[in-house]
Amino acid sequence: MGYGIIVRVQGPYALFTRPEMKVERVSYDVITPSAARGIIEAIYWKPAIRWVIDKIHVLRDIQFTNIRRNEVSDKVSVDNAQQVMKGANKPLYIAATEARQQRAAMVLKDVDYVIEAHFEKVDHEWGERDTEEGHYNIILRRLRNGQHFHAPSLGTREFGATVTLIEDRRAIPKSPLSGRRDLGYILYDLDFSDPDNVQPMFFRAIMEDGVIVVPHREEVRR
Numbered sequence: 701m702g703y704g705i706i707v708r709v710q711g712p713y714a715l716f717t718r719p720e721m722k723v724e725r726v727s728y729d730v731i732t733p734s735a736a737r738g739i740i741e742a743i744y745w746k747p748a749i750r751w752v753i754d755k756i757h758v759l760r761d762i763q764f765t766n767i768r769r770n771e772v773s774d775k776v777s778v779d780n781a782q783q784v785m786k787g788a789n790k791p792l793y794i795a796a797t798e799a800r801q802q803r804a805a806m807v808l809k810d811v812d813y814v815i816e817a818h819f820e821k822v823d824h825e826w827g828e829r830d831t832e833e834g835h836y837n838i839i840l841r842r843l844r845n846g847q848h849f850h851a852p853s854l855g856t857r858e859f860g861a862t863v864t865l866i867e868d869r870r871a872i873p874k875s876p877l878s879g880r881r882d883l884g885y886i887l888y889d890l891d892f893s894d895p896d897n898v899q900p901m902f903f904r905a906i907m908e909d910g911v912i913v914v915p916h917r918e919e920v921r922r
Contacts (some may be wrong), residue, residue, distance in 0.1 A: 703836035704818035714854035725805035757814035875910025
C-alpha cells in the first residue's frame with residue numbers, strides 16, 4: 701500500500717446517480733468510490749499516481765430529499781467538433797435556453813463522510829523526478845492550504861464539497877450509525893481497459909457501524 705491520507709468531506713446536498721435510472725436522478729445511499737476519488741483528484745491529480753479508496757466512514761444518518769434541477773438535453777456533436785478542428789464553419793455550442801429541461805432528482809442532504817485513501821505508482825508514467833514522498837508532501841500541503849485544481853463536488857458540480865485534512869487517525873469522528881447494513885451493489889468505477897467497450901464495475905457495499913471497507917480493484921465485480 702502506498703502513502704495514505706484521511707479527509708473529511710461535507711456538504712448540504714449530494715447526488716451520486718444510480719446508472720440504472722435513465723430519466724429522473726436517484727442517488728445512491730452513500731458516496732461511491734469513484735466520486736470519492738474524484739474529490740481527491742480535484743485537489744491533486746498527476747498521471748504518475750493512481751488514487752485508491754480504502755474506507756468510507758458515514759458520519760450522519762442517510763437522508764433523502766426531492767428537488768428539481770435544470771439540465772440540458774443535448775450534447776455537443778463529436779462529428780461537428782472534428783470538422784471544426786479541420787476548419788469547417790459549424791456551430792460548436794449548446795444553446796442552454798433552448799435545450800434546457802427540468803428533471804426531478806432524489807438527492808442526499810446534510811452529508812458528512814471521512815474518506816481513507818492511498819495512492820499507487822503508475823509505472824509507465826513514473827519519471828526519474830517522481831518520488832512517493834514528494835507526491836505525499838504535495839497533497840498534504842494542498843489540503844492544508846485549501847488548494848485544488850477545480851472545485852470538489854459531491855456527485856455533480858452544483859453540489860460543492862468542503863474538504864478538510866485529518867492528520868491524526870485518532871481524530872476521526874465516531875459514526876452515530878451502528879449495526880450491519882447491506883447497501884446492495886453500488887458503482888465502484890468504470891473500466892477503460894478497452895476504450896471501445898467501457899464497462900461499469902460494481903461491488904457489494906456492506907456498512908458496519910457506519911464504515912464501508914472498499915475492496916481493491918482486482919476484487920471488484922465487472
